[in-house]
Amino acid sequence: MWFLYVIGSHHRPGAVGWPQVRGATIGPALSDGLKSVFGVTNVATQGVDYYGFIGGNYYPGGAPPWGIFDMQVIITAAATCPHSKIVVSGYSQGAAIVHRAIEGLAERVRGRIAGVVTFGDTQALQDGGRIRGYPPARTLIICNYGDIICAGALVPVYPVHWDYVKWVPTATLFLAQAVLTAAAAVDPWWPGGNASLAADLSGLVGALAPGAGTDAPVPARFVAFPPLPPPAPAGVEGG
Secondary structure, X not given: OEEEEEOOOOOOOOOOOOOOOOOOOXXXXXXXXXXXXXXXXXXEEEEOOOOOOHHHHHOHHHOOHHHHHHHHHHHHHHOOOOOOOEEEEEEOHHHHHHHHHHHOOOHHHHOOEEEEEEEOOOOOOOOOOOOOOOOHHHEEEEOOOOOHHHHOOOOOOOHHHHOOHHHHHHHHHHHHHHHHHHHHHHOOOOOOOHHHHXXXXXXXXXXXXXXXXXXXXXXXXXXXXXXXXXXXXXXXOOO
Protein backbone atom coordinates (compact mmCIF):
# COMPACT_ATOMS: atom_id res chain seq x y z
CA MET A 1 0.00 0.00 0.00
CA TRP A 2 0.98 3.63 -0.49
CA PHE A 3 0.85 6.18 2.32
CA LEU A 4 1.11 9.74 1.00
CA TYR A 5 1.60 12.55 3.52
CA VAL A 6 1.67 16.32 3.03
CA ILE A 7 3.50 18.43 5.59
CA GLY A 8 2.38 21.79 6.95
CA SER A 9 3.92 25.25 6.75
CA HIS A 10 7.66 25.62 7.38
CA HIS A 11 8.34 21.90 7.30
CA ARG A 12 11.15 20.50 5.19
CA PRO A 13 10.10 20.10 1.51
CA GLY A 14 9.52 16.51 0.44
CA ALA A 15 9.71 15.19 4.00
CA VAL A 16 7.08 13.19 5.80
CA GLY A 17 8.06 14.93 9.00
CA TRP A 18 10.76 16.93 10.72
CA PRO A 19 10.82 16.45 14.50
CA GLN A 20 12.37 19.87 15.12
CA VAL A 21 9.24 21.60 13.82
CA ARG A 22 6.06 21.65 15.90
CA GLY A 23 3.34 19.50 14.40
CA ALA A 24 5.72 17.76 12.02
CA THR A 25 5.83 14.41 13.81
CA ILE A 26 2.35 13.37 12.66
CA GLY A 27 3.54 11.91 9.36
CA PRO A 28 6.27 9.63 10.74
CA ALA A 29 4.03 8.46 13.58
CA LEU A 30 1.17 7.65 11.21
CA SER A 31 3.54 5.85 8.85
CA ASP A 32 4.83 3.76 11.76
CA GLY A 33 1.26 3.01 12.83
CA LEU A 34 0.33 1.70 9.39
CA LYS A 35 3.52 -0.36 9.25
CA SER A 36 2.69 -1.89 12.62
CA VAL A 37 -0.62 -3.06 11.15
CA PHE A 38 0.38 -4.16 7.65
CA GLY A 39 4.10 -4.82 8.05
CA VAL A 40 7.13 -2.66 7.30
CA THR A 41 7.64 -4.11 3.83
CA ASN A 42 4.00 -3.61 2.85
CA VAL A 43 3.78 0.16 3.35
CA ALA A 44 5.53 2.62 1.03
CA THR A 45 5.59 6.11 2.55
CA GLN A 46 6.02 9.17 0.34
CA GLY A 47 6.05 12.89 1.12
CA VAL A 48 5.04 15.66 -1.26
CA ASP A 49 7.92 17.84 -2.44
CA TYR A 50 6.64 21.36 -1.91
CA TYR A 51 7.84 24.29 0.16
CA GLY A 52 5.10 25.22 2.61
CA PHE A 53 5.78 28.87 3.28
CA ILE A 54 3.04 30.80 5.06
CA GLY A 55 2.07 32.70 1.90
CA GLY A 56 0.93 29.46 0.31
CA ASN A 57 -2.14 29.55 2.53
CA TYR A 58 -3.37 32.65 0.68
CA TYR A 59 -3.59 31.02 -2.74
CA PRO A 60 -7.10 30.17 -3.96
CA GLY A 61 -8.29 27.14 -2.04
CA GLY A 62 -5.59 27.63 0.57
CA ALA A 63 -2.94 25.68 -1.34
CA PRO A 64 -0.04 26.61 -3.65
CA PRO A 65 -0.43 25.24 -7.19
CA TRP A 66 2.98 23.55 -7.21
CA GLY A 67 2.06 21.51 -4.12
CA ILE A 68 -1.25 20.50 -5.68
CA PHE A 69 0.50 19.45 -8.89
CA ASP A 70 3.19 17.45 -7.10
CA MET A 71 0.63 15.55 -5.09
CA GLN A 72 -1.49 14.77 -8.13
CA VAL A 73 1.56 13.41 -9.92
CA ILE A 74 2.38 11.11 -6.99
CA ILE A 75 -1.20 9.84 -6.59
CA THR A 76 -1.55 9.25 -10.33
CA ALA A 77 1.73 7.31 -10.37
CA ALA A 78 0.68 5.21 -7.37
CA ALA A 79 -2.65 4.46 -9.07
CA THR A 80 -0.84 2.78 -11.97
CA CYS A 81 -0.15 -0.13 -9.62
CA PRO A 82 -3.39 -2.07 -10.12
CA HIS A 83 -3.43 -3.89 -6.78
CA SER A 84 -2.00 -1.20 -4.53
CA LYS A 85 -4.15 0.57 -1.97
CA ILE A 86 -3.59 4.32 -1.50
CA VAL A 87 -4.20 6.31 1.68
CA VAL A 88 -3.56 10.02 2.06
CA SER A 89 -3.06 12.42 4.94
CA GLY A 90 -2.07 16.05 5.44
CA TYR A 91 -1.58 18.56 8.22
CA SER A 92 -2.55 22.25 8.22
CA GLN A 93 -1.51 23.75 4.85
CA GLY A 94 -0.81 20.18 3.76
CA ALA A 95 -4.45 19.35 4.45
CA ALA A 96 -5.47 22.10 2.03
CA ILE A 97 -3.25 20.53 -0.63
CA VAL A 98 -4.99 17.20 0.02
CA HIS A 99 -8.38 18.86 -0.63
CA ARG A 100 -7.36 20.63 -3.82
CA ALA A 101 -5.30 17.76 -5.24
CA ILE A 102 -7.94 15.07 -4.75
CA GLU A 103 -10.85 17.14 -6.05
CA GLY A 104 -8.88 17.85 -9.24
CA LEU A 105 -7.97 14.24 -10.02
CA ALA A 106 -9.58 12.20 -12.76
CA GLU A 107 -12.44 10.18 -11.30
CA ARG A 108 -10.76 6.85 -12.03
CA VAL A 109 -7.66 7.96 -10.11
CA ARG A 110 -9.61 9.54 -7.26
CA GLY A 111 -11.53 6.31 -6.84
CA ARG A 112 -8.31 4.43 -6.12
CA ILE A 113 -7.81 6.32 -2.85
CA ALA A 114 -9.04 4.07 -0.03
CA GLY A 115 -9.11 6.68 2.73
CA VAL A 116 -8.09 10.21 3.72
CA VAL A 117 -7.30 11.76 7.11
CA THR A 118 -6.49 15.44 7.66
CA PHE A 119 -5.31 17.18 10.82
CA GLY A 120 -5.72 20.85 11.71
CA ASP A 121 -7.40 21.25 8.34
CA THR A 122 -7.40 24.84 7.06
CA GLN A 123 -10.21 23.98 4.62
CA ALA A 124 -12.48 22.11 7.04
CA LEU A 125 -15.09 24.83 7.27
CA GLN A 126 -14.73 26.23 3.76
CA ASP A 127 -15.33 22.84 2.14
CA GLY A 128 -18.22 21.89 4.40
CA GLY A 129 -16.36 19.21 6.33
CA ARG A 130 -15.57 17.11 3.30
CA ILE A 131 -13.33 16.80 0.27
CA ARG A 132 -15.25 17.76 -2.84
CA GLY A 133 -15.94 14.79 -5.09
CA TYR A 134 -14.67 12.25 -2.55
CA PRO A 135 -16.87 9.98 -0.37
CA PRO A 136 -17.41 11.45 3.14
CA ALA A 137 -17.47 7.93 4.59
CA ARG A 138 -13.83 7.52 3.56
CA THR A 139 -12.80 10.91 4.94
CA LEU A 140 -11.82 11.80 8.52
CA ILE A 141 -11.13 15.46 9.33
CA ILE A 142 -9.59 15.82 12.79
CA CYS A 143 -9.61 19.22 14.47
CA ASN A 144 -8.83 19.91 18.10
CA TYR A 145 -11.32 21.88 20.12
CA GLY A 146 -10.27 25.53 19.98
CA ASP A 147 -8.12 25.20 16.86
CA ILE A 148 -9.33 28.24 14.94
CA ILE A 149 -7.23 27.22 11.93
CA CYS A 150 -10.00 24.73 11.15
CA ALA A 151 -12.47 27.61 11.01
CA GLY A 152 -10.46 29.39 8.33
CA ALA A 153 -8.43 31.75 10.54
CA LEU A 154 -4.72 31.66 9.73
CA VAL A 155 -3.64 33.78 12.70
CA PRO A 156 -3.13 33.62 15.59
CA VAL A 157 -1.89 30.03 15.84
CA TYR A 158 -2.59 28.57 19.27
CA PRO A 159 -0.76 25.56 20.79
CA VAL A 160 -3.76 23.28 20.11
CA HIS A 161 -2.83 23.46 16.43
CA TRP A 162 0.41 21.61 17.18
CA ASP A 163 -1.23 18.97 19.35
CA TYR A 164 -2.32 16.31 16.86
CA VAL A 165 0.07 13.42 17.39
CA LYS A 166 -2.32 12.10 20.06
CA TRP A 167 -4.82 11.35 17.27
CA VAL A 168 -2.43 9.14 15.28
CA PRO A 169 -3.85 5.87 16.70
CA THR A 170 -7.36 6.98 15.72
CA ALA A 171 -6.15 7.94 12.23
CA THR A 172 -4.28 4.64 11.89
CA LEU A 173 -7.39 2.67 12.78
CA PHE A 174 -9.50 4.66 10.30
CA LEU A 175 -7.05 4.20 7.42
CA ALA A 176 -6.43 0.54 8.22
CA GLN A 177 -10.13 -0.17 8.14
CA ALA A 178 -10.47 1.80 4.89
CA VAL A 179 -7.71 -0.26 3.26
CA LEU A 180 -9.10 -3.58 4.43
CA THR A 181 -12.62 -2.64 3.39
CA ALA A 182 -11.37 -1.63 -0.06
CA ALA A 183 -9.47 -4.89 -0.38
CA ALA A 184 -12.40 -7.00 0.79
CA ALA A 185 -14.71 -5.28 -1.68
CA VAL A 186 -12.55 -6.60 -4.49
CA ASP A 187 -11.61 -9.95 -2.98
CA PRO A 188 -13.24 -10.97 0.34
CA TRP A 189 -10.06 -12.61 1.61
CA TRP A 190 -10.38 -11.38 5.18
CA PRO A 191 -11.03 -14.33 7.56
CA GLY A 192 -14.70 -14.35 8.45
CA GLY A 193 -15.60 -12.11 5.53
CA ASN A 194 -16.34 -8.42 5.41
CA ALA A 195 -18.58 -8.48 8.48
CA SER A 196 -15.65 -9.34 10.75
CA LEU A 197 -13.48 -6.39 9.72
CA ALA A 198 -14.73 -3.98 12.38
CA ALA A 199 -14.47 -6.58 15.13
CA ASP A 200 -10.97 -7.64 14.15
CA LEU A 201 -9.81 -4.02 13.97
CA SER A 202 -11.43 -2.90 17.22
CA GLY A 203 -8.35 -3.69 19.29
CA LEU A 204 -5.89 -1.89 17.04
CA VAL A 205 -6.05 1.47 18.78
CA GLY A 206 -5.24 -0.06 22.15
CA ALA A 207 -2.43 -2.13 20.65
CA LEU A 208 -0.87 0.86 18.93
CA ALA A 209 -1.13 3.22 21.91
CA PRO A 210 -2.47 1.72 25.16
CA GLY A 211 -5.24 3.89 26.54
CA ALA A 212 -5.79 5.82 23.32
CA GLY A 213 -9.37 5.83 22.19
CA THR A 214 -10.69 5.20 25.70
CA ASP A 215 -10.12 8.41 27.63
CA ALA A 216 -9.66 10.69 24.63
CA PRO A 217 -12.74 12.34 23.12
CA VAL A 218 -13.83 11.49 19.62
CA PRO A 219 -12.22 13.94 17.18
CA ALA A 220 -14.34 16.37 15.28
CA ARG A 221 -15.59 14.97 12.00
CA PHE A 222 -17.24 17.92 10.38
CA VAL A 223 -20.29 16.20 8.95
CA ALA A 224 -22.61 18.63 10.75
CA PHE A 225 -21.65 21.63 8.65
CA PRO A 226 -24.40 22.81 6.30
CA PRO A 227 -23.96 21.88 2.64
CA LEU A 228 -22.44 24.38 0.27
CA PRO A 229 -24.97 26.61 -1.50
CA PRO A 230 -25.92 25.54 -5.04
CA PRO A 231 -24.19 27.36 -7.88
CA ALA A 232 -25.97 30.39 -9.29
CA PRO A 233 -27.90 29.82 -12.54
CA ALA A 234 -26.04 30.65 -15.72
CA GLY A 235 -25.97 34.37 -16.37
CA VAL A 236 -26.85 35.32 -12.79
CA GLU A 237 -24.23 37.02 -10.68
CA GLY A 238 -24.17 37.17 -6.92
CA GLY A 239 -24.78 40.42 -5.12
